[in-house]
Amino acid sequence: MRILKNLTIQNKILLGIGLSFILAMIFLLAIVIYQFEDLSAENQVLIEKELLERKYDKYETLVKSRAEILSEIYHLRLEEIEARGEELNESDMRLLMAELNDDIYIEDVYFYIYDLEGTTVSLPPTPALEGKNRSDLEINGVPIVKNMIRIINQEGGGRFNYLYHNPRNGMLENKYSYIQKISGTEMFVGSGGYQSSYYNIVDRLLLKISNVRDETIYLLLISFAIIVLIIFLIIFDISEYINSNLKQIVSAFKRVEKGQLNFKLDIKSEDEFGSLAAGFNQMLKRIKKLTYNDPLTGLPNLNFLENNLSESLKENAENDKHIYLFTLITDNMTLVNSNYGYQKGNEILRELYQRLGKNLSEEMTIARKSDEFVFYFASNKDKAEIREFAGEILNNLSEPYEVNNNLIYLKLKLGIAVNENQESCSELIRKSRLALHFVDEKNSIKFFDQEMMGQLSGRLNLESQLRKAIENDEFELHYQPQLESKTNKVVGVEALIRWQHPEKGRISPGEFIPLAEESGMILKLGDWVLNEALCQLKTWHNKGHSDLISAVNIAPQQFQQDDFVSNIDELLKKHQLEAKYLELEITERTVIKDIEYTVDILNRLKKLGVRISIDDFGTGYSSLEYLNRFALDKLKIDKSFVHNRSNLNIVKTIIMMGSNLGLEVVAEGVETKEELDFLIKNNCNYYQGYYFARAEKAADVEEYFSK
Structure with a gap:
């Protein structure tokens, strides 16, 4: 029988076929006998x-x-x-x-x-x-x-x-x-x-088999007993060999179907079954890699983490520790990929993963999905200690990444969920992601709490209403005059969007602008504001206010659009305006995301002749190194510095810095004569605020132009 096992399947089949041709009908009938005899009482139980x-x-x-x-x-x-x-x-x-x-x-x-x-x-x-x-x-x-x-x-x-x-x-x-x-x-x-x-089915089957068996066996039993025995042994050996190997292979596929990947198919023969087993093991290795690893970076993925987390939740159910699950996302990886390519982007993600691993102990599991990293660990620490730990992680990950001799700063957010109520694996991940929706500029770390569910529902409702507002043209622009400090003459206006809801009335920009940025609707709103502001500016120029400048706030998403500069150029041509009468206000957080990209865009805007102002200067990433590289015209002092007497030295410093860099300075939020006198005394070029005028509709703001 060992000789038969060493033959290939093909040779074994040929041997069986050769004997069958010699024995002809005898062989076929003998197989019938074998099959019938194999239906023992034990197999009947198996059938049942x-x-x-x-x-x-x-x-x-x-x-x-x-x-x-x-x-x-x-x-x-x-x-x-x-x-x-x-x-x-x-x-x-x-x-x-x-x-x-x-x-x-x-x-x-x-x-x-x-x-x-x-x-x-x-x-x-x-x-x-x-x-x-x-x-x-x-x-x-x-x-x-x-x-x-x-x-x-x-x-x-x-x-x-x-x-x-x-x-x-x-x-x-x-x-x-x-x-x-x-x-x-x-x-x-x-x-x-x-x-x-x-x-009834079993009985009918067995009865039919029994009848045929009896008719056949009695005809062949005596005449061909010896031949049947020989052929039976040959076929039985082939069948057992094939069946045993097929059962192993089928069983292996069923294990894979159930998600079991940590095994190997052990068939060591030199025939086709051995080759099939080797191919299966290679396939299983590939499936395991694709299942548990990110194909681009090779880092563990969410499937890997969920398997580990599910086990950890079961083990942790009997002790007093909490499992803290963290979801870390990078807001500006899309921009990095666009500028430097996905290969460089993946290199940054791998470096981020390595930095993260240095902050975490070996028993902590980290996984990656797209621009998102998820990790967890069990701990007796309270939330305050975990928040401090999370802050250390972000500080480390926020250090710049070098790409093509350029420093890239990632904008990171961290959402944290705790299994306080025996949550499932998917529920913990969902809650940590939900917490990310409530991360803001001042707080990059958020723990999930139940109130977020209701707040998110309200935000989703507002988002739906915002989409309808864009379709129904519920927005309008108000304009706040900007004045030359020493002459008190209006030299320009800042265009500010307002939403007049048909049922709720005036909705604050502080409510809908962040939501528009998060949902991507800021691009439509931004285009509308630019077009509307330039249209109104052209109207004022035609009325004789030909030196008036209009300042428009630009959102980060607008600034990062590939066609941003060409869109500005087209709008200026559409309204037949010189570029020098348009001033774009951009925040520090916008320009700092990618220094090289910012330098390129600002230079192209400057080539058009557009004025550039850094809005809310001093509240973000102020750096002389960056200011020297950027093609700027103005610095705009945030109103929080103007109102607070303890910050007046900061105001002086910004004015002096602007003067030394050849930049004009405008102060916003001026509400008292005392504040204005201070700005004039320190040579601040321009101001705006309630002291002179609030933001008003175009028709109402015109009366200030002749004062």
């Missing part, structure tokens, strides 16, 4: 077991599908009711479930529905029982409905075997069922079949 398993699988598939459909319909109806402002009528919902389940049979299988109190919601064979509580139903002392409810409460569903009267024959039989809770409801659905339904 396999049929029963298939029945269970069938019921499980049908019931789970039905539970999902009923749950989806239930929630759709619930959303309709809530949308109409009505209250949920549970009896109507149960009636709906019963109607949907009524007279629905799939392959002679019906579905029953009960609630968790034991009340019959739907029972198609006996509708008279619908609405009645059957929790006291017992057969042979076994509480059937109560046991179903127990399985639902403990496991959410599963297999259930019990005695019940078969309506087809009136006999008390085993009924094999599967039950499943209808998600989001207090009901469950189930279905099943009786023991006799598959025993």
Whole structure:
């Protein structure tokens, strides 16, 4: 037999075929005998077991599908009711479930529905029982409905075997069922079949086999006993060899299907099965790498983290430690990829991963998805200590990254979730991501709390209204005069957007501008503001105010658009305005994201003749090195410095810095004569604020031009 095992599969098949041609019909009949004799009493049990398993699988598939459909319909109806402002009528919902389940049979299988109190919601064979509580139903002392409810409460569903009267024959039989809770409801659905339904199949199969076997065996048993024995041994050896290897391969594929990847297929023969096993192991290695590693950077991905986190949550359930899960995102990787290519971007991400690994201990798991890193660990520390630890991480990661001899600064945000209520793996990740929505310029770290759910709902509602406002043209521009400090003459205006909601009235820019930036709608708003401001400026020029300058705020997303400069040029040509009458106000956080990109864009704008002003100067990344490289015209002092007497020295310094760099300085938020006198005394070029005028509509602000 060892000689046969060393033959290739092809040679073994040829050997069998050769013998079969020699023996002709004898060989074929002998195989029939072998197959029949192999159906022993033990195999009968296996057939019964396999049929029963298939029945269970069938019921499980049908019931789970039905539970999902009923749950989806239930929630759709619930959303309709809530949308109409009505209250949920549970009896109507149960009636709906019963109607949907009524007279629905799939392959002679019906579905029953009960609630968790034991009340019959739907029972198609006996509708008279619908609405009645059957929790006291017992057969042979076994509480059937109560046991179903127990399985639902403990496991959410599963297999259930019990005695019940078969309506087809009136006999008390085993009924094999599967039950499943209808998600989001207090009901469950189930279905099943009786023991006799598959025993009949087995009996008919065995009877047919037995009849054919008897007819064949008696004809061949005596005449060809020796030949049958020889061929049986040959075929049996081939069959056993093939079957054993195929079973290993099939079993291996099933393990992969279940997500088990940490094994190897152990077939060491030199034939085709050996080659197949080697190929399978290589494929498994590749699948494992693709499943648990990011294909671009080779770093662990979320699948890897979720596997580890799920195990950690189970282990951690019995001790007092909390699991802290962190989601770290980079806001400006898209810009880096656009300027330097994805290869350089991936190099930065790998360096970020390495820095992060230095901050974390070896037992902490880190994973990457796109521009997002997720990591977690178990700790007894409180939130204050974790926040301090998170701050150290961000400080380290915020150090510049070198690309092509340029320093790149990443804008990082960190959301943190804690498993305080035995959350699942996916729930923790979702909460940490949700916390990221509430990160702002002043606080790059946010812990998730339940209030965020309601706040996010409000933000989503406002976002929806903002989209409609853009479509319905609910915005208008107000203009605040900018004056020369010493002459008090209006030299320009700042265009400020206002939203007049048809129901809520005036909505503060502080509410909708951050939301517009986050959602990407700032691009449409920004284009509208530029076009509207230039259109109004042209109108004023035509009225004789030909030296008037209009200042427009530019959002970071606008500044990073590839066609930003060309759009400005087209708008100026459209409104027939010289570029020197347009002043773009850009914040420090915008220009600092990518120094080389900023230098290029500002130089191109300067070539057009557009004026450039750094808005809210002094509140961000002020640096003489950057100011020297940027093509600027003005520095705009933030109003927080003007109002606070303790910051007056800072105001002096900014004015002096601007003068030394050849830049004009404008102060915003001037509200008192004392503040204006201080600015004039220290040679501040321009000012704006309530002391002279608030931001007003175009028609109202014109009266200041002649003062």
